[in-house]
Amino acid sequence: MDPLQRCVAQLARFPGVGERTATRLAYWLLRAPPAVAEEIAASMVELRRDIAECESCCDLVTSSPCSRCLDDSREAGMICVVEQPQDILAIERGGVFRGHYHVLHGSISPLDGVGPEQLRIGPLLTRVEKNEVLEVILATDPDVEGDTTALYVARLLQPLGVRVTRLAHGIPVGTEIEYADKLSLARALQNRREM
Numbered sequence: 001m002d003p004l005q006r007c008v009a010q011l012a013r014f015p016g017v018g019e020r021t022a023t024r025l026a027y028w029l030l031r032a033p034p035a036v037a038e039e040i041a042a043s044m045v046e047l048r049r050d051i052a053e054c055e056s057c058c059d060l061v062t063s064s065p066c067s068r069c070l071d072d073s074r075e076a077g078m079i080c081v082v083e084q085p086q087d088i089l090a091i092e093r094g095g096v097f098r099g100h101y102h103v104l105h106g107s108i109s110p111l112d113g114v115g116p117e118q119l120r121i122g123p124l125l126t127r128v129e130k131n132e133v134l135e136v137i138l139a140t141d142p143d144v145e146g147d148t149t150a151l152y153v154a155r156l157l158q159p160l161g162v163r164v165t166r167l168a169h170g171i172p173v174g175t176e177i178e179y180a181d182k183l184s185l186a187r188a189l190q191n192r193r194e195m
Contacts, residue, residue, distance in 0.1 A: 075099040077134035094186040107145040135163040154195035165192040
């Protein structure tokens with residue numbers, strides 16, 4: 001396989017990038033100054049080398065524990081559980097939530113072969129048991145997989161005596177949290193409900 005075909009094949013591995021888009025990107029890289037391709041390649045190597053999971057919240061960070069987990073100004077008794085690291089950024093943009101986070105790294109999806117054992121549920125239960133957590137907000141996506149995951153996690157948390165809430169409707173059903181607008185996300189957090 002020649003270098004162009006190999007590059008197209010590798011770029012097509014990105015989600016949402018088909019062969020035609022990968023081909024356009026490969027030709028763009030060929031027209032760009034050589035330093036551009038080198039910078040892109042170096043940033044990808046750096047990303048894999050320097051990013052790891054926070055030992056506490058399971059977010060993807062450069063140091064563990066992360067700065068949010070170490071921030072004493074955040075509400076220690078409140079944990080917001082999200083599916084993906086990018087969901088934290090969406091909630092932080094809303095400017096309403098000042099507690100801590102926990103990232104599951106997915107949702108229960110039997111059709112995709114993802115069960116509870118593939119998610120970071122164990123570390124969440126350990127955090128709740130060891131710390132004085134008053135409330136866990138389940139901020140999974142409002143879709144079948146997100147609802148299934150929220151119900152599963154809620155059932156595991158209830159015997160621990162912690163208040164378990166779910167984001168209120170305000171985020172349209174079927175929308176991923178990372179794409180929700182600021183106002184809808186803020187309303188959903190403020191109007192969360194018991195599970």
